[in-house]
Amino acid sequence: MAKNKCKYLFVTGGVLSGVGKGITAASMGAILKAKGYHVTMQKCDPYLNVDAGLLNPVEHGECYVTHDGVETDLDLGHYERFLDFETSKYSITLSGGIYKELIEKERAGGFHGKTVQLVPHFTNLVMEKIEKASAGSDVHIVEIGGTVGDYEGLPFIEAIRLFANKVGRRNCLYLSVVYVPFINTSKELKTKPAQNALKDLRGFGIIPDIVCVRTEKPCPRAICEKIAAFSGISGDAVVNLPDINSVYDVPLNIMKSGVLEILNDFMHDEKKPDMSRWVEFSKHRNTEYDKTVKVGLVAKYVGNDDTYICVTEALKAAAAWNEVNLDLRWINAEEVADEKLAEMDGLVVPGGFGIRGMEGKIKAATYALENDKPYLGLCLGLQMACVAAARRGGLKNAGSEEFLQSEDYKKPKDFKNVIYIMPGQEGKESTGGTMRLGDYDAKLKRGTLTQKIYGKEKVVERHRHRYEVNQKFLPEIAKGGVVVSGTSPDGKLVEFVEAPDCKFFVATQAHPEFKSHPLNVHPLFYNFIKSLK
Numbered sequence: 001m002a003k004n005k006c007k008y009l010f011v012t013g014g015v016l017s018g019v020g021k022g023i024t025a026a027s028m029g030a031i032l033k034a035k036g037y038h039v040t041m042q043k044c045d046p047y048l049n050v051d052a053g054l055l056n057p058v059e060h061g062e063c064y065v066t067h068d069g070v071e072t073d074l075d076l077g078h079y080e081r082f083l084d085f086e087t088s089k090y091s092i093t094l095s096g097g098i099y100k101e102l103i104e105k106e107r108a109g110g111f112h113g114k115t116v117q118l119v120p121h122f123t124n125l126v127m128e129k130i131e132k133a134s135a136g137s138d139v140h141i142v143e144i145g146g147t148v149g150d151y152e153g154l155p156f157i158e159a160i161r162l163f164a165n166k167v168g169r170r171n172c173l174y175l176s177v178v179y180v181p182f183i184n185t186s187k188e189l190k191t192k193p194a195q196n197a198l199k200d201l202r203g204f205g206i207i208p209d210i211v212c213v214r215t216e217k218p219c220p221r222a223i224c225e226k227i228a229a230f231s232g233i234s235g236d237a238v239v240n241l242p243d244i245n246s247v248y249d250v251p252l253n254i255m256k257s258g259v260l261e262i263l264n265d266f267m268h269d270e271k272k273p274d275m276s277r278w279v280e281f282s283k284h285r286n287t288e289y290d291k292t293v294k295v296g297l298v299a300k301y302v303g304n305d306d307t308y309i310c311v312t313e314a315l316k317a318a319a320a321w322n323e324v325n326l327d328l329r330w331i332n333a334e335e336v337a338d339e340k341l342a343e344m345d346g347l348v349v350p351g352g353f354g355i356r357g358m359e360g361k362i363k364a365a366t367y368a369l370e371n372d373k374p375y376l377g378l379c380l381g382l383q384m385a386c387v388a389a390a391r392r393g394g395l396k397n398a399g400s401e402e403f404l405q406s407e408d409y410k411k412p413k414d415f416k417n418v419i420y421i422m423p424g425q426e427g428k429e430s431t432g433g434t435m436r437l438g439d440y441d442a443k444l445k446r447g448t449l450t451q452k453i454y455g456k457e458k459v460v461e462r463h464r465h466r467y468e469v470n471q472k473f474l475p476e477i478a479k480g481g482v483v484v485s486g487t488s489p490d491g492k493l494v495e496f497v498e499a500p501d502c503k504f505f506v507a508t509q510a511h512p513e514f515k516s517h518p519l520n521v522h523p524l525f526y527n528f529i530k531s532l533k
């Protein structure tokens with residue numbers, strides 16, 4: 001039996017993916033945290049990608065970056081938002097990464113000529129990763145991506161089954177999220193797919209301790225009882241989690257479902273979770289306020305809400321705590337027009353890559369500077385603000401070296417690389433994991449709006465960029481209305497800018513949205529929304 005006292009909660013999904021397995025896992029984490037435990041989380045995803053850095057944001061949603069600089073998928077963002085904590089490189093395990101490590105070890109002779117196999121080598125390495133990720137915590141939650149029964153996910157399922165042998169079954173809690181569809185023609189809820197999914201899971205040696213039944217509308221208790229009876233699980237352990245307005249109500253909903261008793265048994269305590277902040281947040285979010293603020297998000301990918309999920313979640317939470325309604329409008333960066341910008345109370349220009357839409361973002365920043373329209377620039381949003389200011393300051397052909405990557409771009413004769421490639425990053429434009437990633441310190445200039453917003457001079461934010469401000473052009477940028485309000489501690493990199501003549505014009509080279517949590521909103525987002533009131 002293992003010596004560490006950590007307990008493990010494994011979350012799997014059946015029937016289909018995309019029915020809230022990640023939110024359920026994160027909500028369980030929020031409840032356990034509210035019971036006073038130190039909780040960590042980990043996602044095991046069966047993709048053959050080594051990390052998420054090169055995944056297309058339209059297909060996969062936003063690329064999330066951990067404090068220690070790993071590019072992951074957006075589930076880790078949910079975990080951080082629900083637990084108000086920081087994940088790390090140990091919080092994501094992709095098949096591609098496991099295979100890579102195994103093959104590299106094999107190539108280096110590390111297996112001494114032995115046959116390398118999915119079981120035990122892949123499964124052992126997964127178990128090692130789970131143990132490492134759980135170091136120092138009371139409860140470690142592991143979500144297995146995909147659906148039980150997928151070929152590619154099987155080694156992970158086997159690993160979490162074996163894990164119980166390692167640490168003791170009583171230290172493991174298995175939770176399965178299944179979907180029960182409503183068939184409109186017969187007006188019936190159908191449990192068969194859920195029964196089959198649980199049968200599959202049983203076939204792999206796992207009988208879940210909790211089954212969460214996802215339905216569109218609340219389902220009769222008999223449905224849960226039926227699933228329980230057919231799956232050999234106690235009726236109390238099968239709970240219904242119907243769709244609700246906001247994912248942030250899921251922890252409160254789970255609290256009402258009877259899961260708490262199972263958690264109490266598992267943890268051997270009766271501690272009541274302190275959910276008061278969740279209740280408060282829910283109240284704020286569900287209130288219709290007199291005042292509505294209209295925020296224009298000037299973005300390239302307007303088809304998929306998930307692409308900028310951290311930004312939109314940060315704005316929504318900031319509005320709730322500011323007690324205003326948020327009217328979030330997408331502005332296609334390729335179709336920016338002054339009339340559209342004028343309708344907005346404030347503008348946000350989020351991060352982005354590639355030339356498409358860049359001119360639109362420059363236009364948005366120019367409009368904000370000229371019309372004192374509140375502006376929040378995030379990463380590319382800072383770069384485009386500096387280009388806009390440099391052009392206003394007289395450099396008509398100011399641009400970013402990122403433009404030059406595009407074959408369609410006709411470089412003007414006197415092109416001024418106001419945004420240039422960071423030394424050491426040349427030639428790495430399409431490779432994975434080569435950007436300036438993760439936490440970096442910045443020092444803020446005393447007396448600037450940026451510094452007042454943070455309330456301190458030394459800040460740490462997460463980054464994901466390859467280009468930066470070319471400080472040679474700071475005089476022109478300043479002439480155009482934008483000044484530096486924060487730099488890297490050595491002064492070499494511009495980290496924050498602002499426009500002293502505007503009410504609220506702040507931009508950062510970082511991605512503060514990664515660190516904004518609903519119960520702990522990032523001050524830049526909070527103050528941006530506040531400036532619109």
Ligand code: GLN
Nearest residue numbers: 351352379380465466467
């Ligand atoms: N494309 C820009 C860069 O690489 C901005 C990146 C971003 O917005 N995350 O520096």
